[in-house]
Amino acid sequence: MLFAIYSLLSAALFAVLDAGDVALTEAAVGAGISTILMLALLALVPRQEADAPRPNWPALAVVALTGSVLIYATLDFPEFGNPDNPVQTHVGPYYVEETYNDMGIPNMVAAVLASYRSIDTMGEGFVILTAGLAVYALLGGRRRRPKAKTTKRENGAP
Amino acid sequence: MRSNGILRIVARFLIPLIMLFALYIQFHGEYSPGGGFQAGVVFAAAWILFALIYGLDAALDVIPERAMYVLMLLGVLIYAGVGVAGVILGGHFLDYRPLLDDPQYAQQLGIVTVELGIGITVSTVTMLIFTMFVQRKSESLESEPLESEEQD
Numbered sequence: 456m457l458f459a460i461y462s463l464l465s466a467a468l469f470a471v472l473d474a475g476d477v478a479l480t481e482a483a484v485g486a487g488i489s490t491i492l493m494l495a496l497l498a499l500v501p502r503q504e505a506d507a508p509r510p511n512w513p514a515l516a517v518v519a520l521t522g523s524v525l526i527y528a529t530l531d532f533p534e535f536g537n538p539d540n541p542v543q544t545h546v547g548p549y550y551v552e553e554t555y556n557d558m559g560i561p562n563m564v565a566a567v568l569a570s571y572r573s574i575d576t577m578g579e580g581f582v583i584l585t586a587g588l589a590v591y592a593l594l595g596g597r598r599r600r601p602k603a604k605t606t607k608r609e610n611g612a613p
Numbered sequence: 614m615r616s617n618g619i620l621r622i623v624a625r626f627l628i629p630l631i632m633l634f635a636l637y638i639q640f641h642g643e644y645s646p647g648g649g650f651q652a653g654v655v656f657a658a659a660w661i662l663f664a665l666i667y668g669l670d671a672a673l674d675v676i677p678e679r680a681m682y683v684l685m686l687l688g689v690l691i692y693a694g695v696g697v698a699g700v701i702l703g704g705h706f707l708d709y710r711p712l713l714d715d716p717q718y719a720q721q722l723g724i725v726t727v728e729l730g731i732g733i734t735v736s737t738v739t740m741l742i743f744t745m746f747v748q749r750k751s752e753s754l755e756s757e758p759l760e761s762e763e764q765d
Contacts, residue, residue: 476646476647476651478646479646479651480651483655484650484651484654487654487658491658492742492743492746495746498746498750499749499750499753557717557720558724559717559721560721562642562643564646565642565728566724569727569728570709570723570724573723573727576692576727577707577727580688580689580692580731580734580735581689583734583735584685584686584688584734586742587685587737587738590741590745591682594745594746594748594749
């Protein structure tokens with residue numbers, strides 16, 4: 456539930472920052488589908504949690520060290536919103552200026568996603584497909600058991 | 614099954630709207646925020662809402678599981694097929710410009726087609742994962758006593 460609220464708040468933040476595409480994704484995936492899948496998963500697993508024996512000090516030390524290194528690394532970040540930042544001077548201006556001439560469509564996010572960086576997006580599609588196949592491989596095997604008692608056990612899908 | 618009258622009426626009103634909104638952000642994605650990923654997830658959310666209220670069996674009558682397998686593969690095939698079509702017509706892989714004479718229209722055609730492929734894959738994979746979880750749960754509820762004697 457906290458995850459859903461967190462996702463909804465980040466979606467609102469993205470909407471405030473004028474990133475409509477990301478806000479839509481965060482609201483649909485983060486607040487909607489993830490919550491449903493998390494609840495479905497919680498229904499599958501046992502309710503009891505094993506008692507933690509005692510605090511794990513080495514693990515806490517590793518986490519604290521990693522966190523402080525990450526925070527230290529953010530000190531080197533360029534200033535937020537500075538027009539001279541690398542992100543504003545590399546390929547970004549080309550997309551902003553030339554998308555409409557190249558594609559004739561106003562949504563730069565769609566243009567970058569589906570045309571300039573099309574192969575990345577295809578990879579993401581295959582990642583999603585792989586996720587579906589993995590869940591099928593883990594959970595889909597013995598589905599027809601109760602019904603198929605009279606007939607021979609058949610395979611689920613091609 | 615309980616009747617849940619209010620839920621059913623509200624869902625009957627909402628589900629078409631959600632699906633319509635999904636189609637809108639699918640096919641209007643070049644002009645306004647949206648695209649295949651978002652549209653696929655929203656469409657799957659409408660189907661999951663239907664499954665939550667009317668039961669998974671009714672939902673699987675609408676979109677059977679076998680159709681999900683076919684469609685989730687078809688989605689990435691559409692995507693890759695657009696890329697291969699570009700190669701066949703004399704360009705690079707996933708280069709949309711050879712598809713039509715006007716380069717802008719060709720880009721738009723390519724973008725709309727690959728977004729459609731992404732949308733199909735994302736929505737069916739989401740539905741499939743939900744179906745798998747729910748089936749596993751109902752199966753473990755039903756066949757718990759059988760489990761010990763039926764080990765093979």
